[in-house]
Amino acid sequence: MSAIVPEIVSCAQGSRYNYHHQFGDIQPLVDDLRRMLLEGHYVLSAEVQEFESAFARYCGCRHARGVNSGTDALVIAMRALGIGRGDSVVTQANTFHATVAAIELAGAKPVLVDAKDETFSFDVDQLASRAGGDIRAVIPVHLFGKPAPLRQILDIAGAHGMLVIEDAAQAHGASISGQRVGSFGTAGCFSFHPSKNLGAAGDAGAIVTNDSVFADRIEQYRSLGQREQNEHLVVGLNSKLDALQARILGWKLPQLDRWNRARRTVAGWYRSALASVPVSFQAEAKDEVHVYHLFQIRTACRDQLLKFLRGKGIDAVVRYPTPIHLQPAFQKWGWREGEFPVAESLARELLCLPIRPDMDEGEVDFISSKVRAFFDERFRQQNGA
Numbered sequence: 001m002s003a004i005v006p007e008i009v010s011c012a013q014g015s016r017y018n019y020h021h022q023f024g025d026i027q028p029l030v031d032d033l034r035r036m037l038l039e040g041h042y043v044l045s046a047e048v049q050e051f052e053s054a055f056a057r058y059c060g061c062r063h064a065r066g067v068n069s070g071t072d073a074l075v076i077a078m079r080a081l082g083i084g085r086g087d088s089v090v091t092q093a094n095t096f097h098a099t100v101a102a103i104e105l106a107g108a109k110p111v112l113v114d115a116k117d118e119t120f121s122f123d124v125d126q127l128a129s130r131a132g133g134d135i136r137a138v139i140p141v142h143l144f145g146k147p148a149p150l151r152q153i154l155d156i157a158g159a160h161g162m163l164v165i166e167d168a169a170q171a172h173g174a175s176i177s178g179q180r181v182g183s184f185g186t187a188g189c190f191s192f193h194p195s196k197n198l199g200a201a202g203d204a205g206a207i208v209t210n211d212s213v214f215a216d217r218i219e220q221y222r223s224l225g226q227r228e229q230n231e232h233l234v235v236g237l238n239s240k241l242d243a244l245q246a247r248i249l250g251w252k253l254p255q256l257d258r259w260n261r262a263r264r265t266v267a268g269w270y271r272s273a274l275a276s277v278p279v280s281f282q283a284e285a286k287d288e289v290h291v292y293h294l295f296q297i298r299t300a301c302r303d304q305l306l307k308f309l310r311g312k313g314i315d316a317v318v319r320y321p322t323p324i325h326l327q328p329a330f331q332k333w334g335w336r337e338g339e340f341p342v343a344e345s346l347a348r349e350l351l352c353l354p355i356r357p358d359m360d361e362g363e364v365d366f367i368s369s370k371v372r373a374f375f376d377e378r379f380r381q382q383n384g385a
């Protein structure tokens, strides 16, 4: 195991994403970036359009528009769809802060539903009971890489005239019955933060859509509302995908499917190695492809297990320890403890084990053996042995 431990230890020191592995033979990319720097290809250049076309094709959509970040993708999607003051937007209580912050930044009011115990995903029954009134849109989150229950959400949204904006920040390439996430709703919003399954070398994001009019509006909103130079039709953001980032993303995109397959293999190894351990996993449906941005295990003794694994040099982390409704930033909405009990218990019980496309079975076995050792020790203590 000596070859494995240092790699995991180095994870804890901050190099968990193994960018060497992601770039491979980097020289042709460096030559290209050098050319772009010297020729001044910086803003909305051909490289941006090339990546937008490739990413739209990858998602099975007609259009993609690159922006500064996944957060901006959500804000711009809402604003370009005319969502703002006086509107409400539903999302789930167990998401990353950005989903709900974006609703507020667009000027709308966030409304939450709880998660489901087995899927850690959007509770569709609660959506049905909240739909209507001033609710203009719903934002399902493909959390941890697992597709949200889009078909049911689309049915309810359709029946109540609500738009569906997918938060696909963690789920590039995930699919339901062969259709990629991002392509189901009016808009699919992606983050290319360096930690994501497809990551830039800094912040970046994109919106995908099949609606040409909406794609034009996104273009205006990401460019300070401009149609032509000095003609500003609306108040927008300055949030354009950087050309150098677009080139880097274009370099990596052809490898995304292979990396996602490798993540699924790693998740399979964990599931078998931990089958006898008292932890549960995020349920997978037969017709979906989960791309395991994060591999989560669920246990009531999460905090003790986290401490134990970290003591062994394993970079286990908690995503996310505080559900949205209990975050200080959202106090103004008057949500109370106990209001979204599943989101609260997921916040207490989920633990991410390391997952990267380049992990080998030895690393997974090593980490799993430590998880098993933790539960063996606990069992012995509880039984006074």
Ligand SMILES: Cc1ncc(COP(=O)(O)O)c(C=O)c1O
Binding pocket: 069, 070, 071, 072, 095, 096, 098, 099, 141, 167, 169, 170, 190, 191, 192, 193, 203, 204, 205
């Ligand atoms: C679910 C979710 N939504 C939105 C975002 C925001 O993306 P970004 O960090 O690129 O702004 C993230 C980023 O981690 C995310 O995980």
